[in-house]
Amino acid sequence: xxxxxxxxxxxxxxGAADMISRRxxxxxxxxxLAKHAKAPLGSxxxxxxxxxxxxxxxxxxxxxxxxxxxxxxxxxxxPAAGLRAFLALWRGIVVDSDYRAGCPVLAVSVEExxxxxxxxxxxxxxxxxEGWERLLAESLRAHGADRDQAxxxxxxxxxxxxxxxxxxxxxxxxxPLDLVERQLEAVIAGAVGGGG
Amino acid sequence: xxxxxxxxxxxxxxGAADMISRRxxxxxxxxxLAKHAKAPLGSxxxxxxxxxxxxxxxxxxxxxxxxxxxxxxxxxxxPAAGLRAFLALWRGIVVDSDYRAGCPVLAVSVEExxxxxxxxxxxxxxxxxEGWERLLAESLRAHGADRDQAxxxxxxxxxxxxxxxxxxxxxxxxxPLDLVERQLEAVIAGAVGGGG
DNA sequence: CTCTGGCTATAACGCTCGTCATAGTCTAGC
DNA sequence: GCTAGACTATGACGAGCGTTATAGCCAGAG
Numbered sequence: 038x039x040x041x042x043x044x045x046x047x048x049x050x051x052g053a054a055d056m057i058s059r060r061x062x063x064x065x066x067x068x069x070l071a072k073h074a075k076a077p078l079g080s081x082x083x084x085x086x087x088x089x090x091x092x093x094x095x096x097x098x099x100x101x102x103x104x105x106x107x108x109x110x111x112x113x114x115x116p117a118a119g120l121r122a123f124l125a126l127w128r129g130i131v132v133d134s135d136y137r138a139g140c141p142v143l144a145v146s147v148e149e150x151x152x153x154x155x156x157x158x159x160x161x162x163x164x165x166x167e168g169w170e171r172l173l174a175e176s177l178r179a180h181g182a183d184r185d186q187a188x189x190x191x192x193x194x195x196x197x198x199x200x201x202x203x204x205x206x207x208x209x210x211x212x213p214l215d216l217v218e219r220q221l222e223a224v225i226a227g228a229v230g231g232g233g
Numbered sequence: 234x235x236x237x238x239x240x241x242x243x244x245x246x247x248g249a250a251d252m253i254s255r256r257x258x259x260x261x262x263x264x265x266l267a268k269h270a271k272a273p274l275g276s277x278x279x280x281x282x283x284x285x286x287x288x289x290x291x292x293x294x295x296x297x298x299x300x301x302x303x304x305x306x307x308x309x310x311x312p313a314a315g316l317r318a319f320l321a322l323w324r325g326i327v328v329d330s331d332y333r334a335g336c337p338v339l340a341v342s343v344e345e346x347x348x349x350x351x352x353x354x355x356x357x358x359x360x361x362x363e364g365w366e367r368l369l370a371e372s373l374r375a376h377g378a379d380r381d382q383a384x385x386x387x388x389x390x391x392x393x394x395x396x397x398x399x400x401x402x403x404x405x406x407x408x409p410l411d412l413v414e415r416q417l418e419a420v421i422a423g424a425v426g427g428g429g
Numbered sequence: 430c431t432c433t434g435g436c437t438a439t440a441a442c443g444c445t446c447g448t449c450a451t452a453g454t455c456t457a458g459c
Numbered sequence: 460g461c462t463a464g465a466c467t468a469t470g471a472c473g474a475g476c477g478t479t480a481t482a483g484c485c486a487g488a489g
Contacts, residue, residue, distance in 0.1 A: 045466090059345040063260035066446060077467050082448075084466095089447065137345045143396070144343055146403035149255040149333045155405065163403040192412035196396030197389055200339070204392055207342035207359040209351065216388035224420060241436090262476060273437050278478075280436095285477070 046084045049074045053096035058141035059134070062093055062148050062158065093145065093158035100141045101165025108169060112176040116225050119176055120194060123169075124218050127202050128211065136209045139202045142166065169195050182228040190228045194221055242280045245270045249292035254337035255330070258289055258344050258354065289341065289354035296337045297361025304365060308372040312421050315372055316390060319365075320414050323398050324407065332405045335398045338362065365391050378424040386424045390417055 052074030056065045067089055071078045085091045104126065111122035130138050145162045173191035178184060197217045204213035248270030252261045263285055267274045281287045300322065307318035326334050341358045369387035374380060393413045400409035 061257045061259060061344050063257060064344065067448090068446075079467050079469085139343050142403075143399050146399040147335050147340055147343065148257050148260065159403055163400075163405070166400050166403055166409075189412045189416045192397070192400070192409050193393055193416040196400055196409060196413050197393040198396065199399060200392030200394065200396030201388070203339050203342040203395060204359075204362050204388070207338075207355055207362055209359070213362075213388050213392060216385045217392050220385045220389040220420065224416065227423075263478090264476080275437050275439085 045076055045080065049076050049081060049084060049092070050095050050099045052076075053092050054100045054141045055138060057093065057096055057144050058100070058130070058138045061144045067092070090156060090158060093156075094161050097142055097145050097158050097161040097165060101161065101168060104165070105168045105172065108172045112172055116173065116176045116180055116182075116229060117222060119173060120218070120221055120225060123194070123198060124214065127198060128214060131202060131205050131214070132211065136206045139206055140199055143199045143203065166195060177225070177228055180229040186228050190224055193224060197221055241272055241276065245272050245277060245280060245288070246291050246295045248272075249288050250296045250337045251334060253289065253292055253340050254296070254326070254334045257340045263288070286352055286354060289352075290357050293338055293341050293354050293357040293361060297357065297364060300361070301364050301368065304368045308368055312369065312372045312376055312378075312425060313418060315369060316414070316417055316421060319390070319394060320410065323394060324410060327398060327401050327410070328407065332402045335402055336395055339395045339399065362391060373421070373424055376425040382424050386420055389420065393417055 049070070053065070053070055056070050056073055067081055068078055070092075071081050081092065082088065085095070104123075107122055107126055108119055112119035127140065130140075142162045142165045145158050146166075150156055150159055170188070170191040173194055174187040177187035177190055182190065197220070198214070201213040201217040205211055245266070249261070249266055252266050252269055263277050264274055266288075267277050277288065278284065281291070300319075303318055303322055304315055308315035323336065326336075338358045338361045341354050342362075346352055346355055366384070366387040369390055370383040373383035373386055378386065393416070394410070397409040397413040401407055
């Protein structure tokens with residue numbers, strides 16, 4: 038009993054993140070998600086008894102921490118190396134999916150919350166963005182940028198990359214991400230060099 | 234007969250753009266859209282016989298050219314003024330909607346195209362982005378930036394603002410847009426001043 | 430007045446949605 | 460072998476979807 042076939046559960050979460058990154062949250066149905074993750078529909082409600090909301094929240098957190106892990110590792114070699122890894126990660130997702138997939142965190146961020154409450158998935162998206170920004174800002178500060186400048190540059194990096202991913206999908210071309218990468222490299226160089 | 238109550242038609246398109254900017258394309262239903270635009274459901278298929286696809290395409294074009302018009306006007310006073318107007322526009326939309334609305338062009342860009350064809354709405358989104366970038370790049374070049382730098386900065390501006398809008402919605406805070414604005418001002422100043 | 434044609438109202442089609450309930454299968458522990 | 464509990468299979472519920480069809484309204488042309 039205590040086994041709890043975790044691979045199945047994790048496969049569902051990962052599949053949800055992928056599917057949300059392609060179609061958006063509202064357009065992702067649990068039925069198709071189960072099929073995509075090769076899991077029975079009944080299992081999704083077994084593992085995620087709170088339904089779609091819980092599934093979406095865990096998918097966003099899953100993607101957020103996965104990116105955070107990569108970022109944390111690559112930022113050891115400095116902010117510029119972290120930027121390169123961050124971009125390479127998204128580039129791979131966009132290219133491998135033939136411009137069909139993007140960032141699940143962004144996808145959740147751009148859907149209107151119902152009524153007057155903020156759904157946990159949206160809060161998870163905010164936390165993901167904050168985590169990425171914090172890691173970037175810390176690395177920038179550690180390499181000579183002053184506090185305000187670090188926060189600003191970190192926000193610009195995350196916003197610019199997220200926006201560029203969407204632009205690449207619309208244009209079916211990697212040009213926006215390429216252009217943005219070059220600009221962000223210069224901004225980071227200026228921030229760690231020039232200080233403020 | 235020749236009257237063709239155009240105000241009704243335009244109200245539907247504008248309502249579609251607003252609704253898409255809040256909920257995304259797939260999650261926007263024609264029934265709710267008609268209600269939101271105070272138009273009868275039958276009228277939507279009368280004005281847009283190709284259905285939702287045509288409606289989405291026109292909505293994206295409507296938003297794209299509206300922004301272009303503002304951009305074109307404000308860029309007369311230079312790239313920095315254009316950036317300020319661009320940001321003020323989105324800031325108004327995000328704040329007035331209490332973080333519920335964003336950019337309809339972005340919303341369309343992040344939804345997976347069906348099968349193997351590219352829907353016209355997605356193509357319209359790409360054109361909207363290209364239009365904004367082109368106007369920004371032209372203004373930058375006219376004020377001393379060299380060709381490559383202008384294209385890069387223009388892409389960064391559009392990507393950064395689009396990404397920041399989404400981040401603001403997730404965090405329910407205008408901080409990302411504020412931070413990005415300051416960074417983009419500096420980038421533009423560097424591009425028109427330093428040249429390359 | 431009649432008639433025409435743009436617009437609207439209403440109902441229906443087949444489909445998918447999120448969610449729940451129920452019954453069944455399989456394995457781990459005794 | 461047997462029971463308990465984790466997992467799966469299946470089907471149903473009401474609701475909403477995009478779209479179409481049909482009939483009705485109502486201003487302007489003749």
